[in-house]
Amino acid sequence: MSRILAVDFGLQRSGLAVTDPLQIIVTALDTVDTSQLIAYITNYCQRENVEKIVFGKPVHRDGQETYLMPYILQTELELKKKIPEILTAFQDESGTSAEARRIIFNSGIGKEKRKDKARIDRVSAVLILQKYLGHI
Template sequence: MPRILAIDYGLKRTGIAVTDELQIIASGLTTIPSETTIDFLKEYFIKENVTKVLIGEPKQMNGQPSESAEIIEKFVSKFQIAFPAMDLVRVDERFTSKMAFQTMIDSGLNKKQRQNKGLIDEIAATILLQDYLTRKMF
């Protein structure tokens, strides 16, 4: 069974998570500089069978697009040009960074480890993906 990949795209860094081949468990894959995301995905898609990509959709509490939405929309356009056949799903990413930070606290990471913004982005992508998998099951 092919994998599902989730992207938490940001101005500087992009967190990436992926499912196992049975699409049951989401795991953090990596955090990369945002400007390298398309190239990274081209290489990854050659090595792994991925049929669906989730990209976070930043929204404010009132449901309106957040200030980072424009940056992400530009990335989505580049993604669709680079991978026109890939199934793309936009998912609400509200609270994922806060949930990622809380996950780090709950995991017992010390203050210095919790300052690793790349790890926060990777965990946020994992939360996006696991939430999608959970909703897909029900």
């Protein structure tokens, strides 16, 4: 089987998570400067067998998409140009950042590490991918 990669997209940096080849276990992969995101994912997909990329879909409480969606759609389009065979999907990411902060806080790590926004982005990507796997 193939892996599924998740992206918690941000204008400055993006968190990434990935499944194992059997699509059972989700692991935080990395946090990448968003300007390097397409190159990073393209390189990763050349090394690993990735069948799908799941983007977190940021929406307001009323269900309207946030200002980030056009950037995410542009990233999806550019990735499909570089990796035409890749499938893409979107998963509502509502509440993932708050839940990621809670998980990190409850993990018992030190205060300075809890403030690490890159860590929050990675955990958010894990949560997005876990939500997605629960829906398929």
